[in-house]
Amino acid sequence: MGLKRKLLGVTTGAMLLCSMIGGSVLAAGHVTTGGNLQIEKDVVLDGGSIVPNQKFSFKIEPLDVQPNTKENNLEVKKGKELQGADAIQSGQFDKDTQTTDEGGKKVAKDTTAQFDFSGVQFEHNKPAIYRYKVSENAGQGTGMSYDNTKYQLDVYVDKDGNPTSLVAKKLNDQNQAEGEKVPLKFVNTYKTESLTVEKNVTGASGETEKAFEFHITVKENDSLKNGSAIQAKLHKAGTQTEDVQIVVGTEATFSLKSGEKLVVPELPKDTDYTLYETEHGQNGYTTTVTVNDQNKDNADTNREYKVVENTNKVVFTNNRDEITPTGILLNVAPYAAGVILAAFAAVLFLAKKRRNRRA
Incomplete structure (x- = not known):
């Protein structure tokens, strides 16, 4: 009798489940x-x-x-x-x-x-x-x-x-x-890249210990909103580092000596940014800019860049060859003037002597 009741209970439960989903069992x-x-x-x-x-x-x-x-x-x-x-x-x-x-x-x-x-x-x-x-x-x-x-x-x-x-x-x-x-799940992938800005100074009179000023602006897009902060890292000589905060939509200023670099992490592919050096082509320097080892033309006025997949490396190189010290020219100038005057006086003397002989 007990077994019958148990079977009846199981059957009733199954029928109830079937009725709930229209006679089907999932x-x-x-x-x-x-x-x-x-x-x-x-x-x-x-x-x-x-x-x-x-x-x-x-x-x-x-x-x-x-x-x-x-x-x-x-x-x-x-x-x-x-x-x-x-x-x-x-x-x-x-x-x-x-x-x-x-x-x-x-x-x-x-x-x-x-x-x-x-x-x-x-x-x-x-x-x-x-x-x-x-x-x-x-x-x-x-x-x-x-x-x-x-x-x-x-x-x-x-x-x-x-x-x-x-x-x-x-x-x-x-x-x-x-x-x-x-x-029911959808999985997207958000891929970001790192940007490296590097400074090199070359040439016989290049100032390798001078800090050159740079300006960068990361532009807003669908993933990065104006006002959000990105923590960049400035790598100095040896193992020294310094934090640089970059706020999206706002120009940030930083300085690099020769051999130093700024690394900006987590920029999504196709992010636009502007970048330039304050002293581009000034003070006797010839400035060249390469992007992933390719020359960038008119980098002094064409300041627009875009993040690409994998490698993003921008190198600014200032070259200044040996310049003749201006002090040497100033020291020689009085002697050169004296020689010219003496030669001019000699010419006048000889010309006068010839006229006297003819007379």
């Missing part, structure tokens, strides 16, 4: 109960730890279904058109966003992008599965690579038109679901 895995969809967003920080100042958006759209398609004993239908599902916003990524260490890199995480299917008018009187496609809207964020993964999202609806569960699988290029149930 296998274990990543299944969201109810109709509130949550989209996970990760940004891998490739090259640093500064979180880009960006938001991301996602799109949910109806996915075409072949006629008479069934899964788990339920009819599968093309999803209903949704209002406000073409640009579902993530939270704001910035310096306050939580990060974790994964695989030797920092990863910024957000889970605030959501869509509630309970407000969608699904058909009544017949349980069904409504199928959608979920993707990320690719943006133009500086230094950002966007996730192009597409997901199939099945919304299980009961006979009263209420969503009971959500199931996601990855889609292939033919819009066909593959693999197991997965969480």
Whole structure:
């Protein structure tokens, strides 16, 4: 008798579960109960730890279904058109966003992008599965690579038109679901580079111990906002270093002697910046500028630069060859003048003597 009661209880529980999802039983895995969809967003920080100042958006759209398609004993239908599902916003990524260490890199995480299917008018009187496609809207964020993964999202609806569960699988290029149930997650990569500004002084009369003044302005973009601070490092002779703060959108001034360099970290690819030396081509120096070992023409007036992938090295070289000391010319000048006057007097004397002989 006790065994019968236990079996009856198990059977009743199974029937109740089946009725909740329209007579189907979902296998274990990543299944969201109810109709509130949550989209996970990760940004891998490739090259640093500064979180880009960006938001991301996602799109949910109806996915075409072949006629008479069934899964788990339920009819599968093309999803209903949704209002406000073409640009579902993530939270704001910035310096306050939580990060974790994964695989030797920092990863910024957000889970605030959501869509509630309970407000969608699904058909009544017949349980069904409504199928959608979920993707990320690719943006133009500086230094950002966007996730192009597409997901199939099945919304299980009961006979009263209420969503009971959500199931996601990855889609292939033919819009066909593959693999197991997965969480709905998009992972972007934010790649940053380092900029090195180096100073060299050459020539017989080059001043290797003189500090030459420079000016740099990092311009605002989608990832770097005006007013945000970047901690650069000035490398002096030996192992000495000095911190230099660069504020985005504001000109910063620093000085370099020959052999010294400034390293600016975590600049996203395609970041624009201006850079120039105050004494470019002055005081007898010939100034040349190279960018990644390539000469930059008109660097005194063309002060615009752009961060590229991998290597960003700008070298300013001031060359001044030996100059004849001006003091020597001043010392010789009186003697030279005397010689010229004596020669002129001799010419006059000889000319007068000739005239006297003729007379």
